[in-house]
Amino acid sequence: MNALLAPGLSRTAAIIEGRMASDAAPRIPEVTAHLVGAGGKRVRPVLVLASAALCGETGEDAAKLAATVEFIHTATLLHDDVVDESRQRRGRPSANLLWDNQSSVLVGDYLFARAFQLMVEPGSLRVLGILSNAAATIAEGEVLQLTASRNLATDEATYLRVVRGKTAALFSAATEAGAELAGADAGTVAALRDYGDALGIAFQIADDLLDWEGGAEIGKNPGDDLREGKMSLPVIKAVASGSREFWHRTIELGRVDAGDFEQALDLVRAAGALDETRTEALGWSARAKAMLNGAPEGPVRDALADLADYVVARIA
């Protein structure tokens, strides 16, 4: 995929580099360089560029929108780390730890604003509608996640809403905006939007599953979600089948002792929750691939199909 989109990706990198600077406030490039320099997979810019290219648009405007979604994503990471009191991000100490929460909040705001400046430039009101709606859905999902945390009453519908907010909204806005920018017909735009939505959900469910099954080799520290009181899909499914006393103590009261993760793992396994979660992630991945039938054929479409396999490869 990255080979197919190489010129667009290097244009995007140049825009990110240029726009994250600020002459007025030197703290800004310090923080952004720390975060952007650490890399990350840039899957969201890839989705914009791929979707636009698939529909015939490979110019500077596509790169601007690709940089836009990366800025929105980076801004939410900065704010998430304040909210979660994180200590690590992309394998480095997080910005809130290196500088302070203040800098993370305000530099995040700056990146949001830069994203909005960038998305205005291509001059498409429809694209602006897509991306500003996504920004609202993301923020809504983050707030919802906050109130769902440590709350055993959280159900699967709420979980899906949180996942759409925190991950799928920006994935689907990326593919939808790319297609819209390229002037694709309504059916194609909708197909690519739905591909992004399903891909994002598959990605997030797989990520939540890996918190139970993964290990340090993939950058996971099993049990983190339990300790944070996160109501992820395996827990929601396990709670529905019993042992409320255990979940009340660990999730709601936050009292997690040695051996509790192992017991929790036994409970989610016994409830069949891990297998069900895996099946759901694979289902969303399959749905993403099915959506591609509504998009133009070619090597970029094949690469998008591969991406849908890739996001669940670690759990399959």
Add this chain to the structure above:
Amino acid sequence: MNALLAPGLSRTAAIIEGRMASDAAPRIPEVTAHLVGAGGKRVRPVLVLASAALCGETGEDAAKLAATVEFIHTATLLHDDVVDESRQRRGRPSANLLWDNQSSVLVGDYLFARAFQLMVEPGSLRVLGILSNAAATIAEGEVLQLTASRNLATDEATYLRVVRGKTAALFSAATEAGAELAGADAGTVAALRDYGDALGIAFQIADDLLDWEGGAEIGKNPGDDLREGKMSLPVIKAVASGSREFWHRTIELGRVDAGDFEQALDLVRAAGALDETRTEALGWSARAKAMLNGAPEGPVRDALADLADYVVARIA
């Protein structure tokens, strides 16, 4: 002024009420209702409505932009209170105290996103350019203020840049966007933008002066800025004329003891810094009024001139 703009203001209030809600995340309307319910002067919406009305536009789109600037302002208040660890806002306990920092950060993000959704709706790319640039300038100013704090090397040029960011950028974007929405000619748009810029600077300098001269009757607690290590104009001017040891201890090291505010007051008075600061605020107010010569005559223009007097009335 408020009588002249009454229909627009009630339309704006209805939009604010409607758009600050969220079905998905009940925490959002709790926080926004707390803050928006506390009132505030709504000077920024007034600036949009007045500028638009002056140029012949009094419809729904003007109210949408008025609600937009109020949302941006409210979002920055929520984030400022996290950054400053404030305990009060608009005479009530601040949101970060009533809920938590997380809610303030995320609900602020939600209001930013809602602002961007709203500003897209009138369909004017020029208005979008104005408001997205203002958002970036605001965030830049906030970061600059953070690094200027407790730093005696801060000069008047930096102070002005901070003031433009934290206050004048949204004032001038409000008046510029209102005129632009109404389709005013370039000269009128520029005059109203410059009016907003000068008005915002006059307002902020007066506010900083009141931290030295004001009292509880206007909601001020003299000496707050000194205790926070804020490099406001009176301090910058006083530092330039001596007593560096005192300022080093109080501002840079943050060691403020009983009697220090009185000593600081003596120092800024002796340096003539309060009078100079007052003169600057009055000068910006006069400049704001002069800019109105470039705008259409009538009762709304007269009300804008009165507003320029009003913002410095407390210090004149």
